[in-house]
Every structure is written in C-alpha cells, then in structure tokens.
Amino acid sequence: MVEVTDAADPRLGDYVQLREVTLRRLLEEEHGLFIAEGDKVIRRAAEGGFVPRSFLLAPRWLESLSDVLARWPETPVYVVSEELAEQVTGFHVHRGALGSYRRTAAAPLDELLTPAVRRIAIFDDIVDHTNVGAGFRAAAAMGVDLVLVTPTCADPLYRRSIKVSMGTVFQVPWTRLDNWPGALGVLRERGFVSAALALTDESITLDELAARNDERLALIFGTEGHGLKPHVLEQADLTVKIPMAGGVDSLNVASSAAVTFYATRTQ
Numbered sequence: 001m002v003e004v005t006d007a008a009d010p011r012l013g014d015y016v017q018l019r020e021v022t023l024r025r026l027l028e029e030e031h032g033l034f035i036a037e038g039d040k041v042i043r044r045a046a047e048g049g050f051v052p053r054s055f056l057l058a059p060r061w062l063e064s065l066s067d068v069l070a071r072w073p074e075t076p077v078y079v080v081s082e083e084l085a086e087q088v089t090g091f092h093v094h095r096g097a098l099g100s101y102r103r104t105a106a107a108p109l110d111e112l113l114t115p116a117v118r119r120i121a122i123f124d125d126i127v128d129h130t131n132v133g134a135g136f137r138a139a140a141a142m143g144v145d146l147v148l149v150t151p152t153c154a155d156p157l158y159r160r161s162i163k164v165s166m167g168t169v170f171q172v173p174w175t176r177l178d179n180w181p182g183a184l185g186v187l188r189e190r191g192f193v194s195a196a197l198a199l200t201d202e203s204i205t206l207d208e209l210a211a212r213n214d215e216r217l218a219l220i221f222g223t224e225g226h227g228l229k230p231h232v233l234e235q236a237d238l239t240v241k242i243p244m245a246g247g248v249d250s251l252n253v254a255s256s257a258a259v260t261f262y263a264t265r266t267q
Contacts, residue, residue, distance in 0.1 A: 001062070001077045002076055002077065002078050003078075003079045003080075004079065004080050004084070005080075005081075005084065007084055007088050011054075011076070012056065012078060012080075014027075014031070014033060014035070014053060014054060014056075014100035015035065015056050015085075015089055015098055016088060016090075017089065017090045018035060018089040018090060018091065018159055019089070019090045020090065021129075021158070024159070025155070025158075028103075028155075028157075028158075032102060032103045033053055033100050033101060033102060033103060034101055034103055034157040034158070034159070035098060035099070035100055035101075035159045035162070036098065036099040036101055037093070037097070037159055037162065037163050038097055038163065039061060039064060039065060039097050040167060041162055041167040042055075042065065042097060042098075042099045043065075043068060043167070044166075044167030044170045044171065045099060045101050045170050046071065047171070048167075048170030048171060050101040050102065050104065050170065051072070051101065051102045052072055052075045052099050052100065052102075053100040053101065053102060054075060054076045054077070054078060054099075055069065055075065055076070055078065055097075055098070055099045056078045056085060056088075056097075056098040057077060057078070057080070057096065057097050057098070058079075058080065058081065058082045058085065058097065059079055060096065061096060061097045062077075062079065065097065082096050085098070103157065106175040106176055107173075108175070109148070109175060109177065109183060109186060110186075112173055112175060113146075113187075113190050116145065117145040117146050117216070118215065118216050118217070118266055119143065119145050119146075119216075119217055119219070119261075119264065119265070119266060120144070120145065120146045120147070120148060120187070120192065120217070120218040121135065121139050121147045121148070121219050121221070121257065121261070122148045122149075122150070122194075122218055122219065122220040122221065123135055123148070123150070123221055124150040124152075124153060124220060124221065124223065124228060124229075124232060125150060125152040125222060125223035126149075126153050126154060126221065126222075126223055126224065126253060127152075127153075127223060127224065128154065129154050129155070129158050129160040129164070130160060130161075130164050130254075131154075131252070131253050131254045132149075132153065132154045132155075132158075132161045132164075132165075133156070133160065133161040133162065133163065133164025133165035134164050134165070134254035134257075134258075135147075135253070135254050135257045136156060136161070136168050136169045136172055136174075137164065137165045137166055137168050138257050138261055139168070139172050139257070139261060140165075140168035140171055140172045141168075141258075141261075142258070142262050142265050143265055143266065144172065144261055145173070146174065147173070147174035148174065148175060148176075148177050148183070148218075149175075149177070150176075150177050150180040151176065151177065151178065151180060153176070156169045157169065180232075181231065181235040181236075182235075184218070185235075187218050188237070190216070191215070191216045192216040192217065192218045193214045193217050193237050193238065194218045194220060194235070194237045194238070195209055195219050195220065195236065195237065195238040195240045196222075196228050196232065196233055196238070196239050196240065197219065197220065197221050197227075197228075197239075197240055197242070197256055198222070198227055198228050198233055198239045198240070198241070199227075199249070200233065200239045202239055203239040203241040204238060204239070204240055204241075205240070205241060205242075205243055206240055206241070206242045206243070206259070206260060206263050206264075207243075207263070209240045209263070209264060210263045210264050213267075219260055219261070219264065220232065220236060221253050221256060221257050221260075224252075224253055240260075242256060242260070
C-alpha cells in the first residue's frame with residue numbers, strides 16, 4: 001500500500017484524465033491496459049481472470065476489497081483522498097475505487113465458435129461507449145453466448161463502456177472482427193442464420209423471427225442514427241423490425257438489443 005498525496009505523481013499515470021477519450025485511447029492501446037471503476041466492476045474484472053497493474057483507492061475501500069487485493073500481493077495499491085482522485089482523473093470518481101488492468105489478446109473467431117454457442121450479438125459501428133456497455137449488459141442478462149464487435153465499433157474496454165455494462169464485458173465472451181461483413185459467411189458455414197435489425201420493405205417482425213426458433217442465430221445491430229449500411233444488409237440472411245406504437249419509428253440501439261435478445265432467447 002502506497003499513500004500518494006501529489007496528483008502529479010508519475011506512478012498514477014494510468015489514471016490521468018480518464019474523461020479524455022482520444023488521450024485515453026492512445027494511452028490504453030500503447031500500454032495495453034483498461035480501467036475498471038467501482039468495487040463491483042473491479043471484482044468482476046478479477047473474476048474474469050484479468051491481471052491488475054495497480055489500484056487507486058480511497059481509504060474506505062481497503063477493507064471491503066481486501067480479498068481482491070490479496071490475490072496480487074505484489075500489485076501496487078495507491079491510497080488517495082477522493083479529492084486527489086478527482087484531480088488525477090478529471091472527474092468525480094463516484095465510488096472512489098479504480099483498478100488498472102492488463103488487456104489480453106482477443107481470441108480468434110474460430111476459437112470462440114464452439115458447439116455451445118447458439119446466440120450471437122454483433123455490434124456494428126456503434127460509436128457511443130454507453131450504448132456498447134448497455135448492449136453488453138443486455139447480452140449478459142438475456143443469455144447471449146458471444147458478442148462480436150466490428151472494426152469501427154467503440155471499445156468495449158473503455159472505462160465508460162465497462163462501467164455502464166456493470167463489468168459484464170468481463171463475463172460475456174467477445175472479440176473484434178477483422179473481416180466485416182465477410183465474417184457473416186463464416187457464421188453461415190457454421191449453421192448460423194444472420195438477422196439484421198433494420199427497417200426495410202422486406203423486414204419480418206421480431207415476433208416472426210422468434211417463431212422461427214432458429215437453432216443458431218446471429219443478431220446484428222447498427223450504428224446510432226443511420227443504422228446498418230446497405231452492404232451489410234445485403235450479406236445478412238434476414239432483416240427484422242420491432243413493431244412500434246405511438247408514432248415511434250425506432251428505439252435506441254441498446255434498447256432494441258435488449259428487446260431482441262429477450263424475444264429470441266433460447267428456451
């Protein structure tokens with residue numbers, strides 16, 4: 001345990017300006033790290049097998065997280081006031097607990113497509129970290145087996161994504177695709193029906209999709225605002241819409257994902 005009283009202490013470099021997305025993307029990619037915020041998220045990162053680089057904790061968390069800290073006795077625990085934590089990170093750290101963890105190499109798609117995988121979520125070009133985190137949380141809650149993110153999708157391990165997901169990004173298997181939408185051909189060969197959520201003249205309703213009860217199903221969700229691109233829709237086996245009432249034309253992408261995951265959950 002190391003008590004730190006200077007916000008400029010270089011040992012706190014992992015935690016500097018956490019709200020600056022561009023700065024953090026460069027820093028986290030360069031050093032291969034991500035930040036877990038809050039005691040529950042720190043615990044889920046530990047349960048997910050991730051190895052910590054350090055912890056930044058207000059004194060009140062030392063006892064309740066003592067079992068987590070004891071797993072890595074050589075890992076530095078920087079003890080700071082909540083005011084100092086705010087100076088370092090650039091925002092009020094609501095829970096007063098942060099952990100810096102090492103990223104692990106993403107598993108290849110073929111390795112993740114085990115026989116047990118029956119429901120896949122694909123997040124394509126979703127740029128809002130909050131929506132990515134909410135999508136992962138819905139996937140975990142509704143029993144989705146695997147999440148795939150496309151090359152232009154926001155980082156699921158960015159601090160905001162992790163926080164909104166409540167750490168479920170650590171428990172749902174996922175990887176980033178490097179061949180998109182070509183990966184849909186790989187899924188088709190493995191017996192998956194791909195269903196893209198989009199409002200087209202050919203779209204079937206979500207109820208119709210659920211009634212099909214496809215044994216293996218990949219659900220595709222597009223970016224905020226414009227949705228899925230035409231070349232993605234061309235590669236999908238089906239397009240699906242959620243019927244709306246009250247003059248509403250669509251839902252937020254994370255809400256659409258939650259509704260769709262529930263309707264198509266395996267029985």
